[in-house]
Amino acid sequence: MATRSLFTALGLGMAMTEAVRAGLDRSLPGGGSIPLRAHQANTQWLEAAFGLAPGTVRSVSVVDEHSGTAARARLAVDTDAADVPGHLFLKFAPHHYSQHVLMNVFGLGAREVFAYHALGERPPVLTPRCYAASVNRFRGRAVVLLEDLSSTARFRTVRDSVTPTEAEAVVDALADLHIAFWETARFSGDLKPLVARAPAADRLGDLIRRRLLGTMKGEAANLVPEPMKRQCRMFFERSRDIDAFWAALPQTLIHGDPHLGNLFFKGDSPGLLDWQNAMSGTGIRDVAYFAAASVEPEVLRKIERGLVERYAARLDAANIRADLDDLWVWYGAAMTEFFLAAVCTAEAGDTMQPFEISRVGVERCVASVAAHDSFTLLANLVDSNRT
Incomplete structure (x- = not known):
């Protein structure tokens, strides 16, 4: 204490x-x-x-x-x-x-x-x-x-959605990024600044999350079920345990914020913009974040297992062994990542994003977290990591 x-x-x-x-x-x-x-x-x-x-x-x-x-x-x-x-x-x-x-x-x-x-x-x-x-x-x-990509690329907004084929292409791109930096020794060298924030910055993050999520008073309050409001308090009550769990898994370079507003397409090929949240992390977190943020919930429920299987197969083709069952569980738990971003953005008000935009993110993240019982999954994983 x-x-x-x-x-x-x-x-x-x-x-x-x-x-x-x-x-x-x-x-x-x-x-x-x-x-x-x-x-x-x-x-x-x-x-x-x-x-x-x-x-x-x-x-x-x-x-x-x-x-x-x-x-x-x-x-x-x-x-x-x-x-x-x-x-x-x-x-x-x-x-x-x-x-x-x-x-x-x-x-x-x-x-x-x-x-x-x-x-x-x-x-x-x-x-x-x-x-x-x-x-x-x-x-x-x-x-x-x-x-300047304005004349050569196609852009979407966070209110848009991707097709199943486009979702597969994005998962392939994320896998290629993760493969290139998988367990790289550079995290002890030139990429060390991307490994972790200072403890003081993390605690300040806890204070901000406590203010926004402790008692929801903003636009997201009516969209988040009461049980989920209670569960998400773990973001500031158990933040160090959550970070320790994810840090114990294989690390790579992740984008950290791969929603549709940070993607572009050239032809059928997706690309990534806005690397302000880049860090060392578990690759499946990027996959879950993208999926929850960028695919309509009813479509995602039909294709998400296939997306995780596709991601695992691409890693396997690069001689990176990843247990599919583990990836699926981690994927479900990682749905909480986009929940944190979307709900905090909505609760911060128009200074971050107009609610007609942030509302879509909140609705999508709530649907994904509910479908996977993500907070229960994450709590169980965190508890297991501590024993």
Whole structure:
């Protein structure tokens, strides 16, 4: 209890530190190597990012810009440099102060930078090409400069759904990502920042989950059954035990947030966007999260066993042995992952997402958790891991 109280105090201290850091970063000059606003990605910055001689880029203009959990902008570039496309996509610190603090506390911008470095020049899964990715920990800024997919890819929203064939393609892509990083020694080296958050950050996460889930008062309250409201308290009451259970399973690089809003399609091939939640983890968590978030519940119930079998077969073809029965149980327990994300988003209100959008996620996650009795599964697995 004393240790938990200490980490809780440290978590609050971390939040205060990052609040001050974000405030100073917005008010003090400097930090120009990483833009805080889209207009700061000027000709000189772009030339430095691409390693070009001064004067190579004639102009850079912001085509459009918006901000949520991160800020995003499309840039139009006038240059004769062969390696620089005419349009680019910039992702950087959010405009809203509280979102900026949240990004710093949980290292979301830094995680995305590390993820793109990990994926490298030949990523095992389709992603936008990354031209630059850097982080300034002192200022609390991070930026990624990416291929602009707006004219070459098809996008969906979180309210959309995928067909069974598309779901199979996404599961194949997730398996390929997981295979490439399965039990990699890099988690002790260059990918160590993706292994775990600081204990203080985890305890701060507990406080946020307690506030949002302890007594649901927002839009999700009428959509979550009362027994499920009680069960989901384990997210903050037993968070360390839950983390320990998942950490005891084989680890790989997982995307962490593969809902339809973070996917795109080129032809029949799916790709992944938004790597802010990338981490070492159990691959089946990605599969369950995607399925619960992106497939209509009545369709998912018919195909989900086949999706898990397909995932297991793809691992097996790469000489990674995974027991199908274990994967199926873990898949059912991992449905709680999307529940946590969807319900917390809805309970946070319009500052995170309009309810007409978040409602779909809550309805889908509730259906999946109910179908698998996921919280009971997770509690049993956590208890078994402790014995």
